[in-house]
Amino acid sequence: MPARHIAVIGTGYVGLTTGACLASLGHHVVCADADPHKVGRLRQAQVDILEPGLPELVAEGLDSGRLSFVQDSAGAAADADTVFLCLPTPMGAGGAADLAAVESVAAEIRSVLPEGCAVVNKSTVPVGTAERVAELLGRPDTTVVSNPEFLREGRAVHDFLHPDRIVVGADAPDAAEHVAGLYAALEAPVVLTDTASAELTKYAANFFLAMKLSFANNLATVCERFDADIAAVTVGIGHDPRIGGAFLQPGPGWGGSCLPKDTHALLTVCEQAGVEFPLLRATIETNVEHQRQLVERVAAGCAGPDGSLRGVRLALLGLAFKAGTSDLRDSPALAIARQLRERGAELYAYDPALSDTRPDLSDLLTLVDDPAQAAAGAAGCVVLTEWPQFHDLDWNAIARQLHRPIVYDFRNFLDPGRLAEAGLAWQGIGRTLSMTG
Template sequence: MSARHVAVIGTGYVGLTTGACLAFLGHSVVCADADPHKVERLRGARVDILEPGLPERVREGLEAGRLEFTGDTAAAVAEAEVVFLCLPTPMGAGGAADLAAVEAVAGQVRDVLRPGCVVVNKSTVPVGTCERVAALLGRADVSVVSNPEFLREGRAVEDFLHPDRIVIGAADQDAARRVAGLYAALDAPLVLTDPASAELTKYAANFFLAMKLSFANNLAVLCERFGADVADVTEGIGRDPRIGPAFLRPGPGWGGSCLPKDTHALLTVCDRSGVDFPLLRATIETNVAHQRRLVERVAAACGRGAEGSLHGVRLALYGLTFKAGTSDLRDSPALAVARLLRERGAELTAYDPALREERPDLSDLVDLVDDPVRAAEGAAACLVLTEWPQLRDVDWAAVAACMSGHEVHDWRNLLDPDVLARTGLSWRGIGRPAAARVA
C-alpha cells in the first residue's frame, strides 16, 4: 500500500472517524471543519464525540504527524490526491436530503483541486449526487466517486477498520482503484460498481434495517396478544441465516442520525420518480404508531380520570440518547416518546449516563438530573428508553422507596423482573410475559 495525501472535509462522526482511521492506516490526512472551536480542540486531541477508540486514534495520528486539523478548506485540499466529503445531509423540506453543505463545499474547492484529484462522496446522498457534484466542480480532470459509509455509532472505529464490505461507485475505474487502494490494508470484500448503485446501496441498507426494527416492534405486540415471548420468537427466527439476529430487538421505536432521515429521503425519491414503495411507507408509519401505542400504555396505567390524562403525572425516563454507547440525541426515539408524553401533560425527569457532562438544552422537555434515584422521586412510573447496561446496577430499592407508583416500563427488555419484584416494583417489558427473566 502506498501512502496518499488525503483531505477530509467535515469532522462529525463520519469525517473524524474517516480521517483518524486513514491516518492510522499510514496516510497523510488533513481534516477541515468550518467550526474554529472544534478545530482548536481537535488540534489538542480533545474529542467531544463519545466514540470508543476514536480519541486514541486522533491522538496517535497527531503524534505521528500523519493527522492535522484546519479551518481552511481550500488549503486542506490544495495538495490532496483524494478528497473525502463527509458533510451533513439532514432531512430537508418534504423529507428530501438537504445537500446544501455538499454543494457549498464543491463550490469552495472547485478551483483549488489539483489535477487528477479524486473527490469522494462519503456522505449519505441521493442517487445522482455524484453527477451533481461533478457538474458543480466542472473539472474534466477531477473524478467524483461514491464511497458510502456503514459505520455504527458506538462502534465506528471498529467498523471502519474491520468492515463488512467496502462499496465504491465510479464511472472512472482508475479512480475507483485509487480509492480502493486507501483501504488496501483492510481485509474486506470490495464491491466495485457505478455511482448510482453505490448511492442506492446505502439507502437500501438503512431502509432494510429500519424495516426489521418495525417488524420486531409489531411482532412484540403480537406476542403480547397471544402470550408468547418475543425474545424466544426472535431467537428462533434469527438463527435462520436468511434472516439473521441483528436488528430484531423491540424497543421504543427506531431513530438516530441515519435511519429516520434516510428512510424519508428514499421515500421522497420514490415519490418524485413515480415509484410506489408501500413497504417503505409502512415501515415509517409503523414506527410512529408504535411510539403512540407505548404512550397510550403509560396513560392507561398511570393516567387520571376516564380518559387517562397524564396532566401533572410525574414520570422518570431512563435514557435519552438514541442508543447506548453514544451521546447522540439526533432523532432519538426516547425524545420522540418524551415529546408525546409532554403533549399529554406529563412532567418528565430524565437520567442518562452519557449526558452528565454535557447538558443539552432540553429544559422545555425534561428535567435532566445526574442520578437515577433522584430522577425517580415522586414518579408514578419509570420508563427505560435506552439500553444502557448501567441501568441494571441501579439501586432499585432506593428507586422504589422514592416513587409514588410502582411500575417500571422496560421498553428495552433490559432489566430482570425478579430483581425489581424483590423491591416491590412491577416490571412490564415489550412482547414478554411479566414473569420472563431477562438475559
C-alpha cells in the same frame, strides 16, 4: 500502496472517524471544519464525540504527524490527491435530503483541486448526487466517487477498521481502484460499481434495517395479543440464516442520525421518480404507530385521577438514541418524551452520557444528575436507552422514590426478577414476567 495525501471535509462522527482511521493506516490526512472552536480542541486531541477508541486514535495521529486539523477546506483540498466529503445531509423540506453543505463545499474547493484528484462522497446522499457534485465542480480532470460509510455509532472505529464490506462507486475504473486502494490494509470484500448503485446501496441497507426493526416491534404487539414471548420468537426465527438475529430486538422505535432521514429521503426520491414503494412507507408508519402505542401504555398505567397525564411526574432513564453514544439526533427516547409532554406529563430524565454536555432540553424535560432524583415522586419509570449501568442501579432505592412502583422497560434488557424483588412491577415489550423466569 504508498501513503496518500487525503483531505477530509467535516469532522462529525463520520468525518472524524474517517480521518483518524485513514491516518492510522499510514496516510497523511488533513481534516477541515468550519468551526474554529472544534478545530482548536481537536488540535489538542480533545474529542467531544462519545465514540470508543476515537480520542486515542486522534491523539496517535497527531503525535505521528499524519493527522492535522484546519479551518480552511480549500487549503486542505489544494494539496490532496483524494478529498472526502463528510458533510451533514439532514432531512430537509418534504423529507428530501438537504445537500446544502455538500454543494457549498463543492463550490469552495472546485478551483483548487489538483488535476487527477478524486472527490469522494462519504456522506449519505441521494442517487444522482455524484453527478450533481461533478456538475458543480466543473472539473473534467477530476473524478467524483461514491464511497458510503457503514459505521455504527458506538462502534464506528471498530467498523471502519474491520469492515464487512467496502463499496466504491465510480464511472472511471481507475478512480474506483484508487479509492479502494486506500483500504488495502484492511481485509474486507470490495464492491466496485457505478456511483448510482453505490449511493443506493447505503439507502437500501438502512431501509432494510429499519424494516427489520419495525417488523420486530410489530411482532412484539402480536406476541402480547396471543401471550407469546417475543424473545423466544425472535430467537427461533433468527437461527434461520436467511433472516438472522440482528435488528430483531423490539424497542422504543428506531431513530438516530441515519435511519429516519435516510428512509424519508429514499421515499421522497421514489415518489419524485414515480416509483411506488408501499413497504417503505409502511415501515415508517409502523414506527410512528409503535411509539404511539407505547405512550398509550404509559398513559394507561400512570394517569392521574382525571384519567390523563396532566401534571403527572414521570421518570425517564436514557435519552440517547442508543447506549454508547451521546447522540440525540432523532432519538426514539425524545420522540416518546415529546408525546408524553404533549399529554401534560412532567418529565425528569437521567442519561449517563449527558452529564457533561448538558444539552438544553428545558422546553421538554428536566435533566437530573442521577436516576433516584429522576424517580422521586414519579408515577412510573420509563427505560428508553439500554445503558448497561442501568442493570446495576439500586432498584430498591428507586422503588422507595417512585410514587407508583412500575417500570416500563422499553428495551427488554433489565432483570425482571430483580425488579420484582425490589417491589417493582416490570413491563417489557412482547413479554410478561412469567416468560422471563
